[in-house]
Amino acid sequence: MSIAVETAPVSFTPGAVKELFKLRDQQEISDEFGLRVGVEGGGCSGMNYILGFDMKKDGDQEYYIDGIKVFMHKAHGMYLAGMQIDYQDGLNARGFTFNNPNAASTCGCGTSFSV
Numbered sequence: 001m002s003i004a005v006e007t008a009p010v011s012f013t014p015g016a017v018k019e020l021f022k023l024r025d026q027q028e029i030s031d032e033f034g035l036r037v038g039v040e041g042g043g044c045s046g047m048n049y050i051l052g053f054d055m056k057k058d059g060d061q062e063y064y065i066d067g068i069k070v071f072m073h074k075a076h077g078m079y080l081a082g083m084q085i086d087y088q089d090g091l092n093a094r095g096f097t098f099n100n101p102n103a104a105s106t107c108g109c110g111t112s113f114s115v
Contacts, residue, residue, distance in 0.1 A: 008063040008070065009081040010037055016096065017066045019087040029053050034062065034069035037085070038076040047079065049098050078102075 012020070020035060036054035039047045056062065056071050063070040072080070083100040 008065045009072065009077045010065070010070070010083045010085060012066055012068070013084060013086040015089070016085045016087040017068065019089075019096070020068055024053065027053070031069075034071045036071045037080065038073055039079050051085070051096055 023029075033053045033055060036050055036052055038050040040050055042048050054071060057073070059073050059075070060071045061074055061077070063072065079102055080100065081102065083098060083102070086097045086099065088094060088097055
């Protein structure tokens, strides 16, 4: 049985939602998959962000954010609470960006951070 927690720790901008739906449709990703948002050790600042479609795993919490099923390991919430994920499609930046209020510092590319 799947239980969705009401208050999601992360949010998406409209641009990110549009791009996530586009990617899901282009890659023909099954409804069994959700978007995994998380962190892992590594990167130049200490921790890397995880963002990709995946199956639900033990220890995951499930959220529905703007029509997107999101999986996040319980332990990652403390690093990501309040984070906003955006998608940039400009000349200077292209791709997903992470605005994380918990990050003490970030690397130049914005894909890793320290707390």
